[in-house]
Amino acid sequence: MSGESGPVSRRVKFAADGARSATLAALDRQPGGHVLRNRLFLGLLVIAVGIALVGLAAILIDAVAKGQGRLGFDLLTKSTSANAERAGFREAIVGTAFLMGLVILMAVPIGVSAAVYLEEFGSRERWWNRLIELNIQNLAAVPAVIYGILGLAFIARGPIGIGQVLFTGALTLTLLVLPTVIIASREAIRAVPPSIREGSLALGATQWQTIWRQVLPAAMPGILTGVILAVSRALGEAAPLLLLGAFTFVTFLPNVFEGGFTALPVLIYNYARRAQEGMPEVAAAGIIIMLAVLLLMNSFAIWLRNRFEQKW
């Protein structure tokens, strides 16, 4: 059982243990087999956790083992190249940085606004609010490659039609992470107790003043944590960008609205697919860079959560 059992449940537990041993004694049955089976079960559970942890460790160790020989600052300055000696990630890193910046600029205001609407205004009695909610839950689980099709047929071509440029990638990734941002922000907003709102409203603040000056500041750590986790998902996402032309070799720094672009995970895939000697090592080094950035972001999110988490 969980560690936080209060005195009452602890008393029940003692009573249960007592009753059990009394019953066993009365029936004169040895609890040996029982104990053994329980131990075996616990052993299996620990093995299950162990396999998951070993898998995680193996992914990390394998990447470091293969890529560490190639790791160096020159990867940041060397251009995209089919030659393993000269290959680097300059354009991909700049592309990913642009993408992430744009995703944050678009996804955060839109996502938080949608969350505020759903939590503070949208009554669940109305069918359209329930529809929006269901829709967001589904969108959160739509495969990334489908967002790529959306980007290709709706943003690059079709109604918006701005071509396969970096901004198309940013818009697609924004739509991809929006559901995650909305769901995380809603949870953070919901955790702010109603008494805060009631106090503010009772002092004569309007609903928006209450949200802007009380609810959002209080929910900010939770929202930021969710945003960082969502953005870190976008950072590693390659599948939708494959459909948006990011797979082609780009040897110039990207422009937001014209010309081709690439991104770190896509270039890693591109390098990994090349069989030439030395290429897998370059890809592995790219994975190390990507994982290091992700680890930094995740640690920052966890730090934020622990530093600013409020107990109401």
Next chain:
Amino acid sequence: MATQDLSAAEAAGLPARRLEAQSRRYGEKAIKAFLAACAVLSVITTTAILFSLLTPSIGFFQEVPLTEFFGSTQWFPSQAFFGVLPLVVGTLNVVLWSMVFAIPIGLGAAIYLSEYAPRRVRKVIKPVLEVLAGIPTVAIGFFGFYFLVPLLRDIWPGDFLGGPPGAYMAGAAALCVGLMIVPIISSISEDAMSSVPGGLREGAYALGASKMRVALRVVFPAALSGIVASIVLGISRAIGETMIVLMVAGNLANISLNPVEIVQAMTAYIGITATGDIATGTVEYDTIFAVGVLLFTMTLVMNLISIRFVRKFREVYE
């Protein structure tokens, strides 16, 4: 109440008056409208997805009859064979074996974390599993192709299941996808198990049940809807996973559920075709969208089932 007041006021011959702020606060209304528009954007996104999938697909199905798409067993778009079955079976192969791996591991981890783990251990393992969930699938695919497949080939016992695997292998992709799914299953299931009220456990203990019995016969059934939701969501993620199957399972349409063989999943087909050099606007290119419609439909059904089950356990215990 309000209607009573109103009628009383009307009866007295006075104009009806309601309690309302003097200013109509158009600013507040504008803000609310903006917020609502942001929420509605999600509905527009879904509509846009449907538009993107269906518009080219309609053209595709005018050229290729539905009976051929679903009935034929040959998938060679370059030679005008458009039977989608091999891709569906390819996806099923990976999903099936990934679930064989991920369900026991994920549920085992969930039971351990919810029922057995001391608080300090849980505080370490939970974030570590979250990190696993956050690893980009390109990195897992790289691991699968350059580490797991060679390793499996080296240790393969003779001609078990039809011989050692080649460079691509559905089973290795399934293991990688499974590794990616484990944190999804374990975290949602653990949520469901922890929300089972302690009273149920204590009642069972009072009747002399052992800890294993309580975990398997009390907590597990009580949390079943959450567990089912986690598994269904895991299946949905496995169906939609692209980079791992693209890099590890191969790209050869093949009707087989054998984990040793090379297969092509639906997502892998979309990925490889989009990065290839097929001219846009051709029937061959439009296969991307037709396969996409099928993929979207399959995951949509899974997601709706999962959402329904999650609601159920939330309703029961929260």
